[in-house]
Amino acid sequence: MNTSLQPVDMLVPGRNIEAYVASVSNIAVLSADQEKTLAERLYFHDDLEAARQLVMSHLRFVVHIARSYSGYGLPLSDLIQEGNVGLMKAVKRFNPEVGVRLVSFAVHWVKAEIHEFILRNWRIVKVATTKAQRKLFFNLRSAKKRLSWLTNDEAKAVAEDLGVETRVVHEMEGRMAGQDTAFDGYQDDDSDTAYQAPAHYLEDRSADPSSILENEDWTDNSVGQLRSALAQLDERSRDILQRRWLAEDKATLHELADVYGVSAERIRQLEKNAMKKLKGSMLA
Template structure:
């Protein structure tokens, strides 16, 4: 990923007296190591210079002054972003998000409060990095409430500390005991239920719904195969309606095309159920009723079913 300095820094036209302006007007950098090396060479502002730049920005919207404030604190963003490398996100992305937080801090910084910008900006830098991590750590956001955010960024560290104190060689990986859950909840001022839920979320992994290629190149089945509900898919709905229409109106229409004997045989054999729940009449039962052989009933049935299929196809 290409790393560039914040836009506000590009507005800097001159450096502080006695300092070369080139140190504040750096080109975009595509290499992370080169970027970090460059921002570490940018001179820091003294308390007086920082206060002067902040007042010029607040009173006159001086972009040059804002640029100097931003540029002189880029190394702070790099330092803070290193604390979040354990979440598996690119360092360059963390720095870029932290730079956004730094610019927000400069925009709101009031030197009259009696604090240095470095102290004020830490909150804004961390806030932007936190939001970026929460949005990108997993496909599904794992923390939305204040308590969940607090647990997300502190639970693993506390867990490792508790396991280490207990002499657990596999510190941080095992589940928290009931007593440890109480300790974490008390330490972070959250509910026990929140601790249990967050531990479960952090121990889980993302599962792709769609089929994924296996090691041998063949596509493996994914959850979408058994989670998808096709009952309300438009084509399935239309097919169901058509089957329902054919099973009621269509069959009634087709039966009307048969003579009375054929209609009775088909109805008795396929559309009626005995009192005990068994199937319809047998060939021999119908043969006895009509005084013919069972083979003759079978022939009549076969001819009637053929006519029914033809009538249903015409009706459909």
């Protein structure tokens, strides 16, 4: 195996991805004995040249894994580079005495780096933060290749398989269906679509000083008008309205009828007349 003859540009996936794939495919695969010898040199003697050869001989393996994540809309070259980082971490931690091939040990590290990259870059807002959500994201993404929107039975089956609640599956499905959008809209938006930008419907006016002052003035004015209008009513009418509408523990018509020694219908009439006078005074 001779990796030193490979041009530098050919081993950088971002420059020319086709040439990179062709180059790493031409690097010889190590036999079990060769791999063990190199791994022992690295593990016991910190031989960096042995580490380089182990990494180079497994670059084609990273390409193969990275291609399986092509459906996320991210550049293959970026996926490969992240996978290569995982490969280097695996080589650093590989123990030749365990008795497994490096490719079997490295698959976890390669996928872990690619997964992290996808979650950081698939959307501006992260769709998965916890370990359970991350597992659900990638498993549900795989299932969505075969399914449209999940039915309740399908969501329940996924939930049981992954050990989560059905509502969590539906929630993740909704997150995955969302799209990033510019807060202020896009330059080429016309008058029919510009209003859909979040800036037009997410504005919070509750902290606007002028709105706060206006609301306080309106409240003070309304309370003042109500007090003035109540003061113009006779004592019985005022008491009926206060007990029926303003008290925390509101009285019934029959309770007030017992208080004033009249029928409940008479209390209703007095309440109606008092309310009419009250509205007239406040609108005057």
